[in-house]
Amino acid sequence: MNIADLRKSYEKAELSEDASHADPLQQFDQWLKEAIAAEVPEPNAMTLATVGSDLRPSTRVVLIKGYDARGIVWYTNYQSRKGRELAGNPFAALQFHWVELERVVRIEGRVEKTSDEESDAYFHSRPLDSRIGAWASPQSEVIESRTVLVTNAAKYGAQFLLKPPRPPHWGGYRLVPDTWQFWQGRKSRLHDRLRYRLDGGAWVRERLAP
Structure with missing residues (x-):
């Protein structure tokens, strides 16, 4: 075609x-x-x-x-x-x-x-995962692999638990x-x-x- x-x-x-x-x-x-x-x-x-x-x-x-x-x-x-x-x-x-x-x-x-x-x-008002994601992702920056995001999400999840600030x-x-x-x-x-x-x-x- x-x-x-x-x-x-x-x-x-x-x-x-x-x-x-x-x-x-x-x-x-x-x-x-x-x-x-x-x-x-x-x-x-x-x-x-x-x-x-x-x-x-x-x-x-x-x-x-x-x-x-x-x-x-x-x-x-x-x-x-x-x-x-x-x-x-x-x-x-x-x-x-x-x-x-x-x-x-x-x-x-x-x-x-x-x-x-x-x-x-x-x-x-956002879901918890989205709030953690705002901390985890250095948006538009070069990262080595997806592992960087997963590691950051785990770090900030442990740091903020259920109440991550903006x-x-x-x-x-x-x-x-x-x-x-x-x-x-x-x-x-x-x-x-x-x-x-x-x-x-x-x-x-x-x-x-x-």
């Missing part, structure tokens, strides 16, 4: 200005809830794109852990590659791809750390959107694509050619 010959006709739904919300957060809330209801695989998974000081972009998949009028929240190791890149350039992009619904949501904006209180609350290098980020895009696949590659951008504190909704 020639990969260039792979084709799919997108015909599940449409996205019109009349049927969409004027507020992009409401539109996102609707689409995320529909993705969850449709039981698509990992509807909370989103690709995070950052840019380093060398101007090379990098992406990885993270999980959304909250959203409201303040922005989109996820949690990670602040010393990881994405943490280092965000420290030097606090702008990023997120993308959700719900393949089964033929939908994509793209979000861009400035990133800030969540408060210590928010990070503490979420950390202590590591100082671990916590939340919040992307504060200034641009949203909602993409709905349509037949003949004439897809629906609505962009919301901030203009003077108000959201402007406009259609983009696919």
Whole structure:
């Protein structure tokens, strides 16, 4: 099979200005809830794109852990590659791809750390193994083998028992959107694509050619 010959006709739904919300957060809330209801695989998974000081972009998949009028929240190791890149350039992009619904949501904006209180609350809601894992993994660093992780997990498990504190290098980020895009696949590659951008504190909704 020639990969260039792979084709799919997108015909599940449409996205019109009349049927969409004027507020992009409401539109996102609707689409995320529909993705969850449709039981698509990992509807909370989103690709995070950052840019380093060398101007090379990098992406990885993270999980959304909250959203409201303040922005989109996820949690990670602040010393990881994405943490280092965000420290030097606090702008990023997120993308959700719900393949089964033929939908994509793209979000861009400035990133800030969540408060210590928010990070503490979420950390202590995690399963014990995940809390120990936050201590055990020197994320993005070169390690000799998986044995390093297993040994670290055993060490911190013995040290903290059932009450590991939140590591100082671990916590939340919040992307504060200034641009949203909602993409709905349509037949003949004439897809629906609505962009919301901030203009003077108000959201402007406009259609983009696919």
